[in-house]
Amino acid sequence: MGLKILLGVLAILAVFIVITLIRAAFYKPEKIEEHKIEKYDVDEMKVAEHLSDVIKFKTISRAKDEGVDWGEFEKLRNYLDEKYPLIAKNTTKEIVDKGSLLYIWKGKNPDLEPMGMLAHQDVVPVAEGTEGDWEHDAFSGFIDDEFVWGRGALDMKNHLVCVMEAVESLMAQGFQPERDVYLCFGHNEESCSEEYCGAKKIADLLKERGIHLDSVLDEGSALITLDVKGIIDTKLAAVGVAEKGYVDMKITLHDKGGHTSAAPVHSGMAKLANTVQDLESHQFKSHWLPFMTELFDTIGRQAKYPGRVVMCNLPILRPLLKFVLTRISAAASVLRTVTSVSMCEGSPAANVLPQRPNITCNFRTLPGDTIDDVEKHIRKVVRYKDIDIERMNPKEASEFSPTSSRAFQAIRKVENGLHPDHVVVAPYLVMGGTDSYFYGEVCDNILRFAPFDVSLALFLNTHATNERVPIKALGESVIFFREYIKVVSDK
Numbered sequence: 001m002g003l004k005i006l007l008g009v010l011a012i013l014a015v016f017i018v019i020t021l022i023r024a025a026f027y028k029p030e031k032i033e034e035h036k037i038e039k040y041d042v043d044e045m046k047v048a049e050h051l052s053d054v055i056k057f058k059t060i061s062r063a064k065d066e067g068v069d070w071g072e073f074e075k076l077r078n079y080l081d082e083k084y085p086l087i088a089k090n091t092t093k094e095i096v097d098k099g100s101l102l103y104i105w106k107g108k109n110p111d112l113e114p115m116g117m118l119a120h121q122d123v124v125p126v127a128e129g130t131e132g133d134w135e136h137d138a139f140s141g142f143i144d145d146e147f148v149w150g151r152g153a154l155d156m157k158n159h160l161v162c163v164m165e166a167v168e169s170l171m172a173q174g175f176q177p178e179r180d181v182y183l184c185f186g187h188n189e190e191s192c193s194e195e196y197c198g199a200k201k202i203a204d205l206l207k208e209r210g211i212h213l214d215s216v217l218d219e220g221s222a223l224i225t226l227d228v229k230g231i232i233d234t235k236l237a238a239v240g241v242a243e244k245g246y247v248d249m250k251i252t253l254h255d256k257g258g259h260t261s262a263a264p265v266h267s268g269m270a271k272l273a274n275t276v277q278d279l280e281s282h283q284f285k286s287h288w289l290p291f292m293t294e295l296f297d298t299i300g301r302q303a304k305y306p307g308r309v310v311m312c313n314l315p316i317l318r319p320l321l322k323f324v325l326t327r328i329s330a331a332a333s334v335l336r337t338v339t340s341v342s343m344c345e346g347s348p349a350a351n352v353l354p355q356r357p358n359i360t361c362n363f364r365t366l367p368g369d370t371i372d373d374v375e376k377h378i379r380k381v382v383r384y385k386d387i388d389i390e391r392m393n394p395k396e397a398s399e400f401s402p403t404s405s406r407a408f409q410a411i412r413k414v415e416n417g418l419h420p421d422h423v424v425v426a427p428y429l430v431m432g433g434t435d436s437y438f439y440g441e442v443c444d445n446i447l448r449f450a451p452f453d454v455s456l457a458l459f460l461n462t463h464a465t466n467e468r469v470p471i472k473a474l475g476e477s478v479i480f481f482r483e484y485i486k487v488v489s490d491k
């Protein structure tokens with residue numbers, strides 16, 4: 001009897017393996033509509049020089065208007081007018097909220113919804129004390145054989161300059177889009193709040209004018225190479241179709257306080273430590289959102305045969321994959337709301353027992369978890385019930401944009417035209433925030449993708465020392481933006 005069962009199990013397993021091997025052979029990328037890339041010679045060095053000049057303007061982001069060096073933004077604006085004369089001539093330019101820019105390039109057909117191309121002019125400051133660590137000064141815009149160096153080279157003056165180059169070159173060829181093209185360049189993405197946010201002001205202005213955008217393209221991940229020997233060798237264009245929410249929760253506990261000379265064994269700080277432990281040992285529930293299936297499925301189909309043998313069984317593998325991913329901190333953040341206790345405060349003096357010890361915990365919410373849910377979660381998992389919770393900088397997670405939109409498919413078509421059979425365009429979730437978040441009320445197709453071909457190590461250099469962009473990636477990105485604008489601006 002036992003042998004019969006064993007043979008039965010082996011037979012089922014054998015059938016499963018055979019079916020899998022056959023399925024893997026047919027598990028291929030979906031057909032993408034062909035797109036012919038127009039041959040166009042980009043003068044890469046000229047683009048690099050423009051970017052270098054733009055990096056020299058110290059358009060540093062500040063949390064409030066008072067600290068902003070508006071003169072630097074003005075210099076940048078004037079520079080753009082000077083270097084991109086056709087854009088200056090053929091668009092209307094508005095300065096919104098002191099420093100943000102809105103250029104409108106009229107299309108042939110006023111009945112079509114305009115398309116938006118987003119970028120931000122501001123950059124993060126260089127961390128104090130690290131200025132000397134840069135190989136080339138952060139605002140020098142130094143150019144060597146391979147790179148343009150400096151703050152903003154990847155985030156995201158590169159993007160802004162390449163969009164300008166693309167539009168200027170299309171204008172020089174006499175191209176006129178079918179729909180209006182809006183270039184929307186915020187001035188405080190890196191430090192924006194509800195009150196100070198150029199992107200929000202532009203979006204509000206569009207709403208006021210009754211304008212609904214067909215799509216917007218903003219910063220997001222880059223074009224990253226996936227190369228695992230024998231398993232996969234492709235470029236990954238991960239397009240952000242949603243972004244996580246954000247809230248800082250200040251959690252204050254109540255304790256007796258008093259003089260430290262008569263301190264109990266455990267002071268209020270011990271309660272605080274328990275609170276941190278409660279929060280960290282009760283992580284949010286993870287969720288496999290639909291974009292994850294599409295992401296893994298699209299990548300899996302592009303894998304080499306051994307990779308496809310595994311990935312064609314994605315529905316069966318999902319629980320295992322979810323289990324593994326939740327155990328890797330960086331990967332877990334795509335599956336759940338992230339809890340990060342980052343600040344704490346005891347008493348104001350060393351000889352005073354804390355009466356109102358508090359911690360501040362930063363939460364990055366997964367779409368589906370609201371900020372109310374975060375507060376409920378805190379009240380549920382923290383063992384002390386007499387706590388005050390204060391919400392700071394709350395921002396709900398965004399909606400998901402569909403991958404079926406023309407704009408998403410345009411990225412797919414253009415990337416495939418640029419790298420035939422060697423690129424995967426898949427949806428993903430943006431962990432941080434972008435200006436495009438504020439366009440939710442005037443647009444349903446919000447995409448976050450920067451077409452710059454950079455290594456993962458370089459990409460992670462964003463906001464860090466020695467930020468730099470390969471010159472080659474600039475030229476390719478100008479071509480990408482030209483083609484993307486042509487496809488999306490069309491009927």
Ligand SMILES: [Zn+2]
Binds near residue numbers: 189
């Ligand atoms: Zn940015």
